Amino acid sequence: MDPLEGETTSASVEYEPVSVKDVLVEMKDTAELLIDLSYSAVLHRSEELATEVLRLEERMDVLELRARMSLLMAARKPADAEQLAPVLGIVGAADGISDAAGDIAKIVLEDMGLPEAMRAALPEAAGTLVRGVVDPNSPYTGRTLKDIDLESETGVRAIALRRGTDWLLNPGPNTRVEADDVALLRGPDSSIGDVYETLTGESYEAPTVEAPDIDDLERAVDTIIHMKDFSELAVDLAYSSVLFDSEELAEEVRNLEVEVDAMQSRFEAWTLRAAADASDPVVLRGLIQLGNSTERISDSAIEISEGVLRDIDVHPVVQLAVQESDEIITRVVVDPDSDLDDTAVTAGVPDADSMMSVIAIRRPGEGWLLVADADAELRGGDVLISKGTRTAAADFRELATA
Template sequence: MDPFEDEPSPVSIEYEPVSVKDVLVEMKDTAELLIDLSYSAVLHRNEDLAREVLRLERQMDVLEMRARMGLLMASRNPSDAEQLAPVLGIVAATGTISDAAGDIAKIVLEEMGLPEAMRAALPEAAGVLVRGVVDVDSPYADRTLEDVDLESETGVRVIALRRGGRQTTDEDWLLNPGPTTAIAAGDVAFLRGPDTAIEEVYETLTGEVYEIPEIETPDIDDLERAVDTIIHMKNLSELAIDLAYSSVLFDSEALAEEVRNLEVEVDAMQSRFEAWTLRAAGDAPDPVALRGLIRLGTSTEVISDAAIDLSEGVFRDIEVHPVVGMAVEESDEIITRIEVESGSDLDGTAITAGVPETEPTMSVIAIRRPDEGWLLVGDADAEIHGGDVLIAKGTRTAAGAFEELSETEA
């Protein structure tokens, strides 16, 4: 079976009045889902997930063209051109992320090969993400997410839904389904959650048995180092994208500088990754199976570079058009950068499952330490030290109060 045989012909696009803000929101949400799906497709060797990435990539091409048309129509004078130039950069960078995700998906569709060690390492890094078609007899069909209450009951979250038949070109992607979103029979649902719960939810949703792949890992030290490095590169690149959008929203040079720090770190890691991959080729039973791993490293570094392009307007001290701030603000939580002063209330505070033992609190997603580099907290436990730079996510009110805890009294 040709993995690309169901690709439709390119869609003809004509100018029509659109909200640039709405298009940018959809582009950002699509880019984030593309990254998620592409790495999960690699993890599970799942051609269906990989094809969904290519569907989304085609959707992104349409969004990118519509955004460019809208921005060109909105530019009426030199002042508009100056403010909208960084927005065009954001559109192009988001398209670059989409293309990189498509290249990752093609590792599966073109059967490039990946070492089994990749499958063993990614579950911890990416969590479990599955794709399933909602069965007409499913107890979840024709009910809202609030009614089903899936996340509270099981820890499994519906991160996206796709409506429309397999051959249709007018597909309805629901990228951020909320409590009032109804699940319909025939929907393609994307679920993320703990592996202990995903199996039962998948079977209830689709009426099919979920098969957990068996994994065997070869004992090759350099290969394990290469895989560990690519996982860390992936996580840092995703963090860089988050920070880049937030740097634009808040016009924050501090956040943009952290994006640059992350990009430098990913570049250095890619160099080490390539060296370990080449060394591993000498001991691997099938060196050709490492070809996909090399593609994965290259595409991950491209995503990291795109984060720099997203922040370009901030770096160049150009006042970005308000439509960008409106778009990012609508689609994302607040991300803030906090420097912890020695002797402050945060100094020595424990973090449990990513949440500091403080009131009020924020979810700490990363720590940059002067001597140790980046520590991705996520769901892990850690302790905050004086001198740490925290990247935290939460509400506006909590962000202000949390920052006060990082300061020593005058």
């Protein structure tokens, strides 16, 4: 049965004046949420999460059409067309990420199968993300996120709410949690279960994974996890390259895309070798689709940074959109003797009182260090590209200042 049966899946879209900046913000936030949701759906074998992916993918299609209509109306002379062409590329890239996420979700919805070796590796790679329906009797019902103070108290963050067919992708302090809202929560394993139970009134069952059943898949699984990390990093750096109009960052995006292509080649080779030893090679179908979809995400990153690579002036509306999205990207310089000076960074997480994640470090005289899966120690003078909430970003700047 169609998971969206009974819902409108091809509503007509007519031109209406909209803020291109607001549409770009929603597209960026939606694309990033889709990546998280799709991998979490695979981890949990959750048809509910996978169906939310398809709902968001449908929403993305509408956003893409509205953005293209508005951009076409805005181009009145050749100079406009030159500045807006990269914006069209960014719109197409967000939709490409959405399509790739939809294909990942279909691994679950179409029961393609995925070896346990893959699911065993996903929790660390995907993090913990759960979907819950707000119970009318929950202590959170009718209260704002500021009043609940969920993130500060538990480390769990409401990354999105769905109210009927309406999505709230950037729930802020004044967002009120209502009964029957569909909430998407992300947080540490130690507390997300308790928050889920308080929110929904239902017991939380963490995903259980059996021991890997195909030893020969270990290299293929390791490779695809690296592909996922590198693809997400490429998207983050691509938006950073636009925000800071940085050709250096755009070149790093290109380097990452080349690396992901090479990884996919190795992944396919290992998967084919593993098929010879698998009792049922059909179980590898989902793994192959996961690899192809992950590689397409890195391709989309190139589209985002294309204007910077070709030395085309980035339209100001794009930079505003990147600055105002849900999880913002910031650039800070570490002052000598600040709280971040000599701080260790492990897999992107600084050993400091901060919820920001360090994406990349530019060290004077040494160039860029990508820290998705590498350890580092921050030094005075380092330029940090980081990602997190607005509140966390403000605190992070204070830590970097002597």
